Amino acid sequence: MERVQVDLDTEGAGRGTVIRYGHWGRPVLVFPSEAGRAWDFENNGMVDAVRDLVEGGRVKLYCVDAFDHLSWSDNSLPTEERARRHGTYEKWILETVVPRIDEDSPGHAGIVTTGCSMGAFHAVNFGLKRPDLFPVAIGLSGNYDPTSWHCWGDLGEATYFANPCAYVPGMEDGHLDWVRAHANILLVVGQGAFEVHPTKSLPGAHQLADLLAQKHIPHELDVWGHDSAHDWPWWRKQLAHHLPRFC
Numbered sequence: 001m002e003r004v005q006v007d008l009d010t011e012g013a014g015r016g017t018v019i020r021y022g023h024w025g026r027p028v029l030v031f032p033s034e035a036g037r038a039w040d041f042e043n044n045g046m047v048d049a050v051r052d053l054v055e056g057g058r059v060k061l062y063c064v065d066a067f068d069h070l071s072w073s074d075n076s077l078p079t080e081e082r083a084r085r086h087g088t089y090e091k092w093i094l095e096t097v098v099p100r101i102d103e104d105s106p107g108h109a110g111i112v113t114t115g116c117s118m119g120a121f122h123a124v125n126f127g128l129k130r131p132d133l134f135p136v137a138i139g140l141s142g143n144y145d146p147t148s149w150h151c152w153g154d155l156g157e158a159t160y161f162a163n164p165c166a167y168v169p170g171m172e173d174g175h176l177d178w179v180r181a182h183a184n185i186l187l188v189v190g191q192g193a194f195e196v197h198p199t200k201s202l203p204g205a206h207q208l209a210d211l212l213a214q215k216h217i218p219h220e221l222d223v224w225g226h227d228s229a230h231d232w233p234w235w236r237k238q239l240a241h242h243l244p245r246f247c
Contacts, residue, residue, distance in 0.1 A: 020060060027105045028247070029093075041061070046232070066122070079155060094133075112136040115140065124185055141195060142187070183218060194230035
């Protein structure tokens with residue numbers, strides 16, 4: 001299986017790594033779990049879980065670094081500052097990574113995003129904010145409300161626009177119609193170990209699904225059983241089950 005690694009500069013956060021797996025097919029932008037690196041997906045068996053899709057030319061995986069250690073994971077910072085720093089990461093993805101994907105996969109049908117745990121937050125957040133670029137977002141065991149992550153300090157515009165559980169209720173008129181026309185959000189979560197405590201992934205998935213339903217934004221909520229834990233073995237099964245639908 002073809003594997004290509006590059007390092008791309010990002011303003012204020014050093015260099016970020018992108019690893020591509022595959023030679024042909026629909027691009028899938030993969031976000032690692034909290035504060036993870038681009039190679040985590042491979043190291044935890046996720047690439048092997050969809051190896052048939054990659055080697056069959058149906059998908060190209062683009063796995064990126066997270067910068068959470070500089071933003072959401074730094075609990076010494078007030079939430080609003082964490083959200084502002086997260087904006088640097090969004091800028092890197094949109095202005096550096098996406099053009100690289102477009103150049104590497106010309107004529108593609110839209111980038112699919114996916115990720116596990118905090119990676120699911122990133123995948124779904126991009127899918128809701130820029131569904132024109134990311135028309136499919138697959139979140140595995142995500143919590144989609146950053147104000148539930150050791151929140152403190154005064155909250156402002158940066159936190160609002162980084163929080164799907166805040167900005168989705170505020171969507172209206174033409175912008176809401178635009179999101180409805182482009183977005184397709186898939187929320188997958190289990191009911192087993194660590195999906196409720198401490199991650200709040202199960203209630204978080206239900207919360208966001210309810211908000212999307214109220215706004216009639218296309219989405220699915222797929223809740224797995226009580227044996228399905230917040231862990232890589234289950235995320236491998238979930239990705240292998242769902243990704244073939246979109247490529």
